[in-house]
Amino acid sequence: MTNAVAGPGKVIDLYGLSSPNVMKVVILLEEAGLPFRLLPIDIWAGDQFSDDFKALNPNSKAPVIVDPDGPDGAPFTVFESGAILVYLAEKVGRFIPAGPAARYAMLQWLMLQMASIGPMYGQATHFRRSGPPGSEYSLARYTTEARRLADVLEVCLSQAAYLAGDDYSIADMATYPWIALYHEPNGIDLNTLPSLKRWSEAIAARPAVAHVHSLWAEWAQNDQTRRGKASSDGFDRLFGRGKYARVD
Numbered sequence: 001m002t003n004a005v006a007g008p009g010k011v012i013d014l015y016g017l018s019s020p021n022v023m024k025v026v027i028l029l030e031e032a033g034l035p036f037r038l039l040p041i042d043i044w045a046g047d048q049f050s051d052d053f054k055a056l057n058p059n060s061k062a063p064v065i066v067d068p069d070g071p072d073g074a075p076f077t078v079f080e081s082g083a084i085l086v087y088l089a090e091k092v093g094r095f096i097p098a099g100p101a102a103r104y105a106m107l108q109w110l111m112l113q114m115a116s117i118g119p120m121y122g123q124a125t126h127f128r129r130s131g132p133p134g135s136e137y138s139l140a141r142y143t144t145e146a147r148r149l150a151d152v153l154e155v156c157l158s159q160a161a162y163l164a165g166d167d168y169s170i171a172d173m174a175t176y177p178w179i180a181l182y183h184e185p186n187g188i189d190l191n192t193l194p195s196l197k198r199w200s201e202a203i204a205a206r207p208a209v210a211h212v213h214s215l216w217a218e219w220a221q222n223d224q225t226r227r228g229k230a231s232s233d234g235f236d237r238l239f240g241r242g243k244y245a246r247v248d
């Protein structure tokens with residue numbers, strides 16, 4: 001882990017980088033006014049595989065948060081961006097419905113983002129940017145699924161202002177970064193999806209989200225620099241290929 005910046009007592013530590021799974025957490029931190037500091041993870045240098053990081057997240061992925069003021073008043077670590085969103089929303093008592101029906105209506109869209117939108121958009125982007133020759137089948141499969149999922153969002157958002165109904169929630173915060181950052185590379189034309197476009201523009205216009213985008217310009221630039229310094233072994237390890245591939 002690199003470039004940690006010291007911060008005072010109640011500041012939440014966020015281990016992350018300029019990725020959609022991290023952006024969703026930053027949106028909630030900003031919306032809720034929770035102070036945090038970014039501890040950058042250089043995934044091209046393999047920070048996520050260090051013993052120190054695996055003690056926080058055995059799955060070696062960002063984001064992770066450490067809340068100095070956890071449920072029992074002691075420091076509390078949470079990994080998996082969906083779990084982090086639920087944890088922080090419950091902590092502040094906002095952006096998560098209280099009643100059971102509304103809560104599950106929201107959680108189903110949060111789960112859809114975690115289980116489908118993130119992985120499918122992520123794989124489509126991987127094969128587009130980094131797939132070796134012969135990746136046409138994989139690229140077509142994941143791009144088709146990403147576009148199908150955008151259609152699912154369009155239908156939902158043609159019936160309500162937000163994914164879970166009238167109220168902006170962590171389901172919207174989870175899904176927004178994938179649309180904002182990845183619709184263009186995946187060839188998803190928001191002009192053909194008017195409800196998704198309206199929703200995306202409404203979220204982008206929120207002051208907290210606009211502030212996150214201003215942070216992102218610098219964070220993305222820093223990650224470009226890290227990526228530019230990466231070795232071919234670093235890429236092989238990140239992508240599980242070459243000597244890191246586990247195939248029979």
Ligand SMILES: N[C@@H](CCC(=O)N[C@@H](CS)C(=O)NCC(=O)O)C(=O)O
Pocket residue numbers: 019020021022043048060061062063079080081082118238
């Ligand atoms: N399901 C996880 C996915 C996290 C994830 O894939 N994080 C990426 C950055 S967006 C990462 O840490 N990649 C490093 C690696 O795969 O080694 C979550 O939502 O938190």
